């Protein structure tokens with residue numbers, strides 16, 4: 178059997194590979210033959226004008242939507258036709274453009290539900306999924322996670338009483354509680370104060386240090402420059418720029434997509 182060393186090395190560093198993804202709605206191509214690879218342990222921003230396909234892209238990766246054509250390869254496995262409920266089992270976590278938390282229960286209870294799910298699915302680091310762990314252990318983990326974004330003092334607050342920024346942080350930490358390998362955050366910093374935005378970017382960096390891979394949708398160019406190592410710019414479902422933010426954001430096509438016509 179022939180060995181191809183280049184391919185082997187690539188497989189080790191690529192966590193996500195999209196090949197020729199097209200998704201059409203009523204004849205309009207939301208994603209148009211999209212292909213790209215994401216390296217393990219990296220932070221990538223996805224930007225693009227409204228309706229350029231950013232959320233559709235996340236929905237295709239997380240199986241909320243099936244592509245018309247193309248493949249999604251995650252950790253070397255073809256997950257194109259995986260059932261949506263299995264997505265967290267294989268190590269993909271996400272948040273939504275519109276915040277999804279449980280407003281009628283406390284911050285702690287919101288976290289415990291996520292941690293419990295991670296435990297059952299065997300994703301919770303350090304804990305054996307086959308043992309019922311004491312609520313104390315899970316509470317300690319919840320506190321540890323909430324401390325990372327300075328939300329620990331809100332632990333007994335009803336989630337519905339949190340400010341917008343605090344809800345975003347809670348939603349993000351619920352995703353983090355699943356201990357996924359790849360995180361997709363859809364506009365995590367939308368509408369939050371600069372101070373909260375910094376907490377979110379700091380969290381992303383610390384997740385990366387732990388070996389995680391992050392892809393986030395962003396509208397604020399300053400946040401992209403500060404928080405992302407790479408930016409992929411979409412327009413009408415196609416990539417119009419891809420690379421280091423300071424270079425990619427200056428490309429003529431990007432300026433044209435945002436400010437032209």
Ligand SMILES: Nc1ncnc2c1ncn2[C@@H]1O[C@H](COP(=O)(O)OP(=O)(O)OP(=O)(O)O)[C@@H](O)[C@H]1O
Pocket residue numbers: 202205207225226227228229230231232233234274
């Ligand atoms: N479920 C759906 N049914 C019909 N059309 C859809 C659906 N989801 C997305 N679209 C269409 O696909 C295109 C891309 O939408 P998408 O939500 O992916 O854009 P986006 O880049 O996330 O935009 P925004 O910045 O406004 O969030 C748009 O034309 C949108 O109207």
Ligand SMILES: [Mg+2]
Pocket residue numbers: 231232233274
């Ligand atoms: Mg969107």
